[in-house]
Amino acid sequence: FFRSYVMSHAIYSSLLAFLGLIGVLSTPSSAAVLEGSGSTLVQYLQHSLTTSFQGHPYSIAYSGTGSGLGKEALLNGTVDFACSEAPLSATEVSVAPEVVQLPLFLSGVAVGYHLPGLGPSGALLNLSREILVAIYLERVMYWDDEAVLELNPGAAGMGMLPHVPITRLVRSESSGTTSVFTAALNAFDPQWTSVGTVVSWPNATGNVIAVPGGNDMAVGLLCTPYSLGYVGSNTAFQYSLNAAEFVDSSTGAVDAVLSMSSIAAAADQFLGEMSRPGSGLSASIVNGQPPAYPIAGYTYFVYRQEGMSCERAYWLQQYMLFMLGDTAQTITMTLGFTPISSSIRAVVQAKVLAMRCVDGTSSPSLLVSSLKDRYAPTPSSTISTTQVVQKIVIPLACVVGLLLGILGVVVLRRIRAGRRKLALAPKGHVAVVFTDIQDSTRLWNAYPEDFPEALEMHNKLIRELVLKLSGYEVKTQGDSFMLVFPTIAKAVRFAMSVQRELLEVEWPVRLLGDEVLSPVQCPGGSGYLWRGLRVRIGIHVGEVQPELRGG
Numbered sequence: 078f079f080r081s082y083v084m085s086h087a088i089y090s091s092l093l094a095f096l097g098l099i100g101v102l103s104t105p106s107s108a109a110v111l112e113g114s115g116s117t118l119v120q121y122l123q124h125s126l127t128t129s130f131q132g133h134p135y136s137i138a139y140s141g142t143g144s145g146l147g148k149e150a151l152l153n154g155t156v157d158f159a160c161s162e163a164p165l166s167a168t169e170v171s172v173a174p175e176v177v178q179l180p181l182f183l184s185g186v187a188v189g190y191h192l193p194g195l196g197p198s199g200a201l202l203n204l205s206r207e208i209l210v211a212i213y214l215e216r217v218m219y220w221d222d223e224a225v226l227e228l229n230p231g232a233a234g235m236g237m238l239p240h241v242p243i244t245r246l247v248r249s250e251s252s253g254t255t256s257v258f259t260a261a262l263n264a265f266d267p268q269w270t271s272v273g274t275v276v277s278w279p280n281a282t283g284n285v286i287a288v289p290g291g292n293d294m295a296v297g298l299l300c301t302p303y304s305l306g307y308v309g310s311n312t313a314f315q316y317s318l319n320a321a322e323f324v325d326s327s328t329g330a331v332d333a334v335l336s337m338s339s340i341a342a343a344a345d346q347f348l349g350e351m352s353r354p355g356s357g358l359s360a361s362i363v364n365g366q367p368p369a370y371p372i373a374g375y376t377y378f379v380y381r382q383e384g385m386s387c388e389r390a391y392w393l394q395q396y397m398l399f400m401l402g403d404t405a406q407t408i409t410m411t412l413g414f415t416p417i418s419s420s421i422r423a424v425v426q427a428k429v430l431a432m433r434c435v436d437g438t439s440s441p442s443l444l445v446s447s448l449k450d451r452y453a454p455t456p457s458s459t460i461s462t463t464q465v466v467q468k469i470v471i472p473l474a475c476v477v478g479l480l481l482g483i484l485g486v487v488v489l490r491r492i493r494a495g496r497r498k499l500a501l502a503p504k505g506h507v508a509v510v511f512t513d514i515q516d517s518t519r520l521w522n523a524y525p526e527d528f529p530e531a532l533e534m535h536n537k538l539i540r541e542l543v544l545k546l547s548g549y550e551v552k553t554q555g556d557s558f559m560l561v562f563p564t565i566a567k568a569v570r571f572a573m574s575v576q577r578e579l580l581e582v583e584w585p586v587r588l589l590g591d592e593v594l595s596p597v598q599c600p601g602g603s604g605y606l607w608r609g610l611r612v613r614i615g616i617h618v619g620e621v622q623p624e625l626r627g628g
Contacts, residue, residue, distance in 0.1 A: 111393055114140040115147020115159040116253050117291045118309040119182060119376050120592060121516075122412050123160065128519045129408060130399050135392035141290070141592055145251025145274045151176065151379055157393055158380040162253025163274050164359035165379065177382045179358060179425045180351075180375035181400055183415035185340045186258050187313035187320040188372070189298045190305045192220070195237045201319065203228040205326035206265035206364070206371060212243055212305065213262060214269065215279045219243065220303060228324055239303075242284045246297045246306030249287035251275050257363065257374035258307045264364035265371070292597065296606050300599035307372075310335055311413030323371055332367035339370035340415040351421065358424070375417070387434035397429045503549055503561050508568035508618050510548075512539065512575070514556040515611040516593055527585040532556060534582050535610055539575065546571050565618055572614045584609040 113123070120141030127137035142150070144161035151159040152173050165178050188209060190202050208224050211217040217224055221240045226233040248255045251274040259276050262269040271277055278285050286304070288297050294308045295316040313320050313335070323333035333339060343365040350360030362373050378400070380393060399405055406416045417425070514520075514535065520528045539558055543550055546567045551559040562568040588594050589609060596608040 109135050109389075110138050111135050111157045111389065111396065112138050112140075112155075113147075113158040113160065114142045114150050114156050115161050115379075116144045116376055117141035118162060118184065118254055118312065119160050119414075120291075121315070122182070122311070122409065122414060124516070124519050124593070125408050125412060126400060126405055128522055129404060130396055131522070133392060133395070135389070135396075137396055143250045143274075143290070144253030144256070148379060151381075157385070157389065158378060161377050161379060162374050163256035164375075164377055165357060170357065173381070175381050175383050176379060177357070177428070178377040178379045179397070179428055180360075180417055180421060181378045181397075181425065182376040182409060183340055183344055183373065183417055184376065184413075185310035185335050185343075185370045185415075186254055186261070186307050186372040186374070187310050187318065187335050188305065189295070189308050189313055189318040189320055191298050191302050191319070192232075192237060193302060194235070195232050195319070202232070202321040203324045203329075203331065204321045205324055207326055209321075210262050210266040210269050213245060213279065215281055217243070218282055218284070228326075228329060241303045242282065244301055244304040245278070245285050246294055246301070246304055247278050247285055247287050248289070248291075248294065250289050252291075253374075253376070254291060254307065254309055258372060260361055260374075261363035261372040264361075296597050296599065300606065310340065314413035325367075333370050335370055337410070337415045339368050340373045341418070343369035343371070343373040344375075344415075344418060344421075345369075348418070348420070351424070358428070376414075382431075383433040383435075385434055390432055390434035394429055394432050398426070401426055401429070503563045503621075504623060505620060506618070507621055508562045508565045508616055509551075509621065510558075510560040510562060510568050510571065511615045511617075512558045512560070513613045515613055517556045520588075520591075520594075523591070524585075524588055527587050530585055531588055531610055534584065535579075535612070538578055538582065542571055542574050542578070546574075561621070565616070568616045568618075572616060575612060575614065579610060579612060580605045580608045582609055 120139065123137075123139035123141075127139060130137055139160075144159075144163050147156070147159035148161050148163075148165070148169060150156045152169065161178075162184075165176065169176070188204060192202060195202055204225075205228060208217055208228070211224070219240055220238045220243055221233070226238060229238060232238050253274060255276060256272070256274045259269070259272045263272050278287075286297060286301065288294050291309055291312045294306050295312050295318060298304055298306050298308070298318055299316065308316075308318065310320075312318075320335050322331050322335075324330060325332045343362045346365040346369050347360050347362040350356060350362075351358055359375070359377065362369075362375070364371050365373070378397065380397075385393065401422055409416055514532075517528075520531075524531075535556070536553070539560075540550065542548075543560055547563055548567065548571060549561045551561055553559070560571075562571060584594070589596065593611070594607075594609055597606045598604065599606055
């Protein structure tokens with residue numbers, strides 16, 4: 078054992094030295110940060126995009142503070158960009174005429190609800206535009222109101238619409254989603270007059286619950302029976318919320334269902350609004366005609382078109398171009414957003430390329446030239462071909478030879494151990510379970526010191542429960558496990574136990590401060606819905622025959 082340890086340690090040190098030399102040759106100056114804030118709707122999307130935008134001298138940090146606070150921070154000069162579903166107001170433009178907005182993402186606003194028994198497994202709730210306004214104006218206050226029953230005869234006949242008050246969930250902070258939702262209410266019925274990021278909600282009945290963010294709205298809907306609220310389509314998708322379908326009040330026929338295609342149809346109907354004089358590349362796309370979804374809107378990327386240092390302007394420009402590219406558009410769709418049309422993308426890209434820095438430079442090629450001296454390799458960091466052979470190739474060849482010898486011994490031992498373990502594996506009709514930590518790539522990058530500790534806690538919890546419930550660990554890779562249980566009942570008990578015990582783990586404090594991992598309580602403090610790492614679990618049932626791969 079001691080000889081194996083010394084040899085492994087020597088090989089490890091040699092590899093570190095080799096990798097360190099490569100790092101000297103390729104590492105640029107230490108990374109700086111471009112900061113953004115604003116919309117909570119795109120908070121998770123921004124985390125995913127910024128994680129993908131790696132390997133550059135500048136990294137991107139985004140904080141979901143709400144659209145209003147995000148724009149305010151940009152105007153105050155405390156962030157480099159903001160995201161908002163509410164376009165710039167005339168007042169904001171007059172204060173900072175160099176600030177511009179670009180439509181980068183499309184989403185709908187789902188009308189979410191919590192009616193026991195009424196959801197995806199059966200009939201969905203039908204609402205008309207007029208009834209939705211009446212609910213928020215407190216003219217329709219109970220689920221068994223005649224107008225609601227008339228549009229939902231099936232649910233009414235099964236007693237799913239009882240004489241219970243409709244609890245309305247609303248946003249308390251300055252919210253772009255509120256801006257889109259209230260603009261739609263006004264378009265549906267002019268008697269609704271309060272439109273903006275912050276509005277005064279009618280509450281004579283006391284059945285309004287105000288929540289601060291989009292995730293809080295989703296949690297509120299999940300935890301509050303007989304409630305109704307509004308939430309971004311991607312958040313509804315992420316939390317698997319029930320979303321009402323819109324029907325024509327005169328015919329009762331469904332004319333708008335929340336989907337990427339219906340949101341795109343809404344944008345297409347109002348395409349001309351983008352080019353009208355003074356539009357500032359913004360448009361209201363609510364209350365479109367079928368098949369357009371009637372509550373849809375853009376998320377705007379807001380930044381200073383000029384006045385930044387050339388270096389910061391260049392990398393912000395590169396991030397915006399990245400968001401317009403195919404990779405980012407795929408991420409956008411994966412997370413439940415709708416890509417903007419190709420014609421709008423072309424206009425937006427031209428605007429991005431026209432960005433000017435503090436000395437008036439606008440051409441990306443000139444910006445690259447202005448940065449060349451900083452990021453070009455220095456003479457001291459280059460070595461000759463002969464030196465490469467002497468310092469890298471020959472030592473590396475020795476290391477490879479040692480590794481191959483040790484690898485042969487390790488492989489034989491692993492095969493023998495694998496065969497012994499294989500004899501214990503469940504056979505026949507079993508439940509196969511896969512687990513995976515949500516958002517693990519971003520967490521690795523954002524918390525390099527804390528996430529490894531959290532991963533160990535996660536692994537310990539998983540293995541203890543597997544042992545307790547007679548499970549079998551097939552393999553683990555990164556943060557994922559493949560497991561087998563002899564019965565479906567034990568697999569389900571395992572999955573439920575994992576979710577319960579994740580709430581009790583003493584996670585690193587900094588992780589609990591993360592926007593995604595921070596504790597989320599149900600309204601009323603009845604317990605945690607999430608706290609710390611979130612783990613996805615899938616269960617598959619069938620006949621299996623274990624085998625040892627590669628031996």
